[in-house]
Amino acid sequence: MTDSRKNEPKIDADEILGGIVEWVSIESPSHDGKAVNKVVDHVEGQFRDLGLKIDRTPGIDGFGDILECRTPTEWSQGDGKGILVVAHLDTVHPIGMIEKELKIRREGDSIYGPGIYDMKAGGYIAYYALRHLVRQGKKTRLPVTFLFIPEEEVGSPTSRTRIEEAARGHKYALVMEPGRDGDKVVTSRKGVGRFTLTVKGRASHAGVRHEDGRSAILEMARQILRIEAKTDYARGITCNVGLVKGGTGVNVVSAECTADVDLRVPSPELAEEMTHWFLNLEPIGKDVELIVEGGMNRPPYQKDAGITDLFGKAQAIYREIGKELNDVPLTGGGSDGNFTAALGIPTLDGLGADGKGAHAANEQIYYSSLVPRTYLCSRLLETLE
Structure with missing residues (x-):
């Protein structure tokens, strides 16, 4: 992989993996609000240490809390509408899977664990991407808001309104759901x-x-x-x-x-x-x-002119490391990106780690995807304007 920005600090795949494993080690099935909130506690602490402003909304109906982390005003070069990064911290797997079929382990390029692909790896990649910019002393051109959802796997019943309200106040939405089939992202969903x-x-x-x-x-x-x-x-x-x-x-x-x-x-x-x-x-x-x-x-998430333009920006970034980014045809799986795209907010989804086995006992991510995906996310945060 050729990196045209050789003088900058490198993105460390092992460091990324270590952070992902920390998140995955805290099991968090959607309907167990207390379990989900243990991950929320962990993520909140990391973003607070990074210097972001925190807004945590207590969960209702037995679900976990909604976590919103915003970059300080002085961090970005501009104000007004910025970038909304969306991820969820719940998984479909019941407590105990980490001791059974989905023990955290590495086998070659694959790392296994409950929710590692869908989608704790993507959530951590977004955190690391911002931290990578901070380490370099860089600012984003737009303010950035990270929104962590506690019950996406059951349809986001308590957080949909919050997602839509946040989206209306932002220019772009980046959704950290799993990557697809190699170097592919999602630009439309049923x-x-x-x-x-x-x-x-x-x-x-x-x-x-x-x-x-x-x-x-x-x-x-x-x-x-x-x-x-x-x-x-x-x-x-x-x-x-x-x-x-x-x-x-x-x-x-x-x-x-x-x-x-x-x-x-x-x-x-x-x-x-x-x-x-x-x-x-x-x-x-x-x-x-x-x-x-x-x-x-x-609602359906359709690839319109705004999404096409955003995808083009992502493709240009990926070419900086000598790789070609593609999008998958209309996918049948839903995500919180459906909500943002339906409001007309240019939305790029599937930005998380590549892998396979979502919702299954062989859920895994590919180690080889961590650096390219983190680079893409970091540069999107840095360059979108």
């Missing part, structure tokens, strides 16, 4: 919808009075076939019935059944179309009731 269907039927004895019953499970089965048939890869629509629960006994015609559905769509128009379709579903069988609740959880 919108995410969540719907719950409840069918109410009529219970009866399955052997003696079967004809008197109205099976909620049977109705739900019909609805599931209808819903899954709405998946249309050509239009970018996917519908997945992921959870189903119903019945009270094998010898009882079921009186109630529920199903949870995941929807992904690439555009606001399709989000509106599919939301209307779901909320207007009607029963297929006789004498049963169907209730549909839900809506879009994350």
Whole structure:
């Protein structure tokens, strides 16, 4: 890798990895607010020591705290709207995974651990990138705000408003979600919808009075076939019935059944179309009731002119180290970048470490990606204006 800025202090991959491991060692499943706050404590201390202004909002509904860290006014060359860096500190993994399938370990280029790829490595890279500038005595051209979210993995239900409020006050958004497939970042994401269907039927004895019953499970089965048939890869629509629960006994015609559905769509128009379709579903069988609740959880994140320009700036930075940056096609995974991009804020996502195994027992990052990704983040903080 050729670095055209040879006289500057080097970015230390081992130092980055050590910091990442510290964050990963503190397990933080989304629904365990106390566990998440242990990571928040650690991150807050690091940013406070760096000299940033701290604003910590207590969590609600059992979730962890929201942490906001802002560079002092005198640090940047300009004022006004600046750069919003977004990361989340929660993971999908339950407490104890670090002692089982996801023991922290290095095997060649891969380093394993719960949440290391999605996305504690990215969050730490953002911290290190700013610290790297501070060590060099450099200032950013714009003020920078770091926003750490405690419950992104469950849809950011308590932090969405805060994310959107912060985004409106900034010129750019950099989202430290995992990198993709080598030297790739994310410039568009599908919108995410969540719907719950409840069918109410009529219970009866399955052997003696079967004809008197109205099976909620049977109705739900019909609805599931209808819903899954709405998946249309050509239009970018996917519908997945992921959870189903119903019945009270094998010898009882079921009186109630529920199903949870995941929807992904690439555009606001399709989000509106599919939301209307779901909320207007009607029963297929006789004498049963169907209730549909839900809506879009994350709006679609589309690559517009502002995002294209920001991506071009990132590509130019990556070429400084002799590498070519690309973006992935429209991805089905959602992030907090969906919220910032939907507001028209130029958003660059997937800036974290490259790796694989998000949400899985083989979650890992690649050591070889740490320096390039940190360089990219540091130079974006330094040069965006």
